[in-house]
Amino acid sequence: MHSVQNSGESAHVPSAWHALPDELQLTLSREALRRAAETLAEHAELLAAEMESGTLLDQGGPEALRLFAAVVRATNRDGFATVGTA
Template identity: 75%
Template sequence: MMRAEWSYLPDDVQLTLSREALKRAVATLAQHAELLAEEMESGALSDRGGPEALRLFAAVVRATQSSGLDAMAPVVGHA
């Protein structure tokens, strides 16, 4: 099985793969923030005002996801 080198992939494929990776990273970060907030609320972790901050972080990450990905489009081929 041969590994495709990133630099040999066409720009549109690189962009598609990068966007998908960013979407998954955003989803993972937001999910972890929500889980930490739930753990704090249930008493499993020490609560120092964190649950609401984590939920705010998750909301910001989700809200900026699409605008951040759209901003990448002009730099295709120049990364």
């Protein structure tokens, strides 16, 4: 149990994460990593589009960012299974 202090009060709150079965922790962790990878890829695509439109200075970056996005997505597809709607 962990002690949480709020406005001078302390309360004992069980750690919900540690209470979950290991398999569920692994499943949720993989889904979080999948979502993080997709977020990185989407940001790379957005930056590439901004460079192409002239909003950001282009120094050969759009294609490099798209390559990065493709690598993140390809690695993600191979490494993690998609999980329901966690």
